[in-house]
Amino acid sequence: MRVIVIGSSGFIGSHLMKALLADGTLADQSGARQRIREIVAIDIAPPSDSSAHEDARVRSIIGDASDVAVIERAMEGGVDSIFALGATLTSDAEVNFARGLDVNLQGMLRLLEACRRRADRPRLVFTSSIAAFGGPLPETVEDDLQLAPQTSYRTQKAVNELLINDYSRRGTIDGCSLRLPVVLVRPAAAGASISDRIAAVIREPLSGRDAICPLDGRTLIPIASARAVARALRTMHDLPAQAFAHTRSMNLPSISIRIDELVRAVETIAQRRPWHWRMGGISWLHDAAMQAIVGTWPQRFESARARALGVHGDATLDQIIDHFINDYLPTGTSGPTMP
Numbered sequence: 001m002r003v004i005v006i007g008s009s010g011f012i013g014s015h016l017m018k019a020l021l022a023d024g025t026l027a028d029q030s031g032a033r034q035r036i037r038e039i040v041a042i043d044i045a046p047p048s049d050s051s052a053h054e055d056a057r058v059r060s061i062i063g064d065a066s067d068v069a070v071i072e073r074a075m076e077g078g079v080d081s082i083f084a085l086g087a088t089l090t091s092d093a094e095v096n097f098a099r100g101l102d103v104n105l106q107g108m109l110r111l112l113e114a115c116r117r118r119a120d121r122p123r124l125v126f127t128s129s130i131a132a133f134g135g136p137l138p139e140t141v142e143d144d145l146q147l148a149p150q151t152s153y154r155t156q157k158a159v160n161e162l163l164i165n166d167y168s169r170r171g172t173i174d175g176c177s178l179r180l181p182v183v184l185v186r187p188a189a190a191g192a193s194i195s196d197r198i199a200a201v202i203r204e205p206l207s208g209r210d211a212i213c214p215l216d217g218r219t220l221i222p223i224a225s226a227r228a229v230a231r232a233l234r235t236m237h238d239l240p241a242q243a244f245a246h247t248r249s250m251n252l253p254s255i256s257i258r259i260d261e262l263v264r265a266v267e268t269i270a271q272r273r274p275w276h277w278r279m280g281g282i283s284w285l286h287d288a289a290m291q292a293i294v295g296t297w298p299q300r301f302e303s304a305r306a307r308a309l310g311v312h313g314d315a316t317l318d319q320i321i322d323h324f325i326n327d328y329l330p331t332g333t334s335g336p337t338m339p
Contacts, residue, residue, distance in 0.1 A: 001026055001034045004074050004122075006065040006111075007086030008041035009048065011186050012127065015230040016083060017041060017052040026081055027238035029123065029174060040074045043086070048188075066107030071114045082124045082173075083233060084111065089193050090131065090293075093153035104156035112163060116172045124164065124175040125237050127229075128249060130222065130298050132158045132179055141298035143250050143305055150296060161249045168241075168248055176244060178236050178311070181222035181254040181301045183229055185324040194290055201259075202321060205266050205280035206329065214287035217260030219294060222301035224254045224313040225320040227327075232311050243309055251303040254313045255320075265317050 003020065007013040017039065020026070025033045042061045047053050053060050063070040065086050086107070093100025108126075115122060133141055134150035149155040164175040182195050185202045197214055198221065204211035232252050244250075263282055303311070314320050 001028065001036050001080040002038045002040070002078055003036055003081045003083070004040045004042065004079055005083045005085070006042045007084075008039075008053075008060075009043035009045050010085060012180075012183060012226050012229050013041075013043065013083075013085050014047060014049055014052065015226040016085070016233055017058070019227075019230040019234060021052055021055050021057065023234070026234070028080065029121075029241075031238075031240060034080075038077075040079075042070060042074055064103075066103045066110060068110045068114060071111055075114060075118065075120075079115075079118075079120050079122045081237060082111070082115075082122050083237070084108065084124060084126045087127075087153075087156075090151060090153040091193065093156065094151055097152055100152050100156060104153065105159055108160045108163060112167045112172065116167070121171065122173055123237055124173045125233050126160060126164055126175065126177040127233070128157045128161055128177040128179040129154075130179060130181055130251075130301060132161060133298055134296060137296075137298055140300040140302050141251065143247070143303050165248045174241055175248055176236050176239070177249040178229075178232060179249065179251045179301075180229060181224050181252060181298075181313075183226055184223050184320055185225075185328075187324075187328040194293060197287075197290065198259075198262075201262060201282060202266055202324060205282055206269070206321075206325065207280065208278050209280040211280060211282050212285045213259065213263060213282055214285060214290050215259045215294060216286065216291060217258065217263070217284075219259045219291070220256055220299040221259070221294065222254040222256050222298060223317070223320065224252055225323045227323050228252075228312070228314045228320075232306075232313070235309070235311050239309055250306045250311065251301050252311065252313050253303050253306055254301045255315075255317060256300045257317050262317065265321060269321065 028034045039058050042065045044064050088100050088103045131154040132147050135148035147158040149158045161177045167173050168175045185199045200211050201213050
């Protein structure tokens with residue numbers, strides 16, 4: 001199989017690359033397992049962790065996947081599967097509307113049209129988001145809640161879901177969309193995104209640095225690890241077309257956690273480990289603007305359809321923190337050790 005991963009150098013993309021290479025196979029459209037012979041990894045930036053990209057099965061393209069020339073170059077030789085992870089995020093899409101429109105919406109349309117010009121009919125897995133929902137929400141958001149996005153980024157995610165549904169209906173692709181909760185824990189600051197501000201409450205203290213929590217402790221958010229997302233994306237890819245019924249979109253079942261519970265888990269982690277380190281501290285400084293945005297997100301993110309099809313998130317918050325420690329902290333410790 002020949003696979004394209006768009007956004008391969010990002011947080012989720014790097015985990016997906018490692019998982020694809022480690023497993024080495026994906027299901028074809030008949031359901032048979034096929035060996036991955038090549039992964040074309042596309043990103044606008046080189047990977048911070050180049051280990052996966054050094055694999056002989058990987059061909060890297062540094063370029064903007066919203067550029068049709070980059071996509072056409074990647075598709076030379078045919079394509080069986082596409083994982084579309086790249087995007088410009090909420091704040092960027094809101095401040096620079098033209099850029100958000102070009103990358104998040106026109107980029108997807110160019111990708112779909114490139115597929116339509118070919119006879120490959122690839123499987124396409126798209127990372128959508130809790131951002132696709134908006135307006136007044138019930139406490140638990142299931143798959144079939146009406147999409148009512150309230151920002152440009154959210155609208156672009158929702159439109160892409162509809163485009164993938166329609167191009168799949170027409171037989172151009174065999175596509176699906178997985179809506180993600182807040183994905184933790186990025187190894188380094190990725191900018192001013194809200195999800196990174198939340199991730200910093202875990203990342204910074206465990207790296208020996210102080211962190212500021214900007215949200216009210218009672219705030220409830222749905223979360224998942226990048227490992228769980230990578231696993232879910234591969235599971236989604238391998239599902240037969242008939243599994244999706246009337247829609248090609250579903251939510252990733254997730255853990256809902258209060259911010260104060262997250263903080264307590266970080267503050268007590270030394271007591272549940274056999275080794276010790278110098279922990280950074282956590283202080284509270286409320287950010288009203290950020291609180292207002294997070295208040296528009298689903299508090300609980302669920303999908304009975306996903307669970308029935310074997311698409312799962314993480315079991316516990318501790319598991320998510322453990323993944324961060326094992327994946328990103330040297331020798332299994334965080335920061336300078338205690339003397």
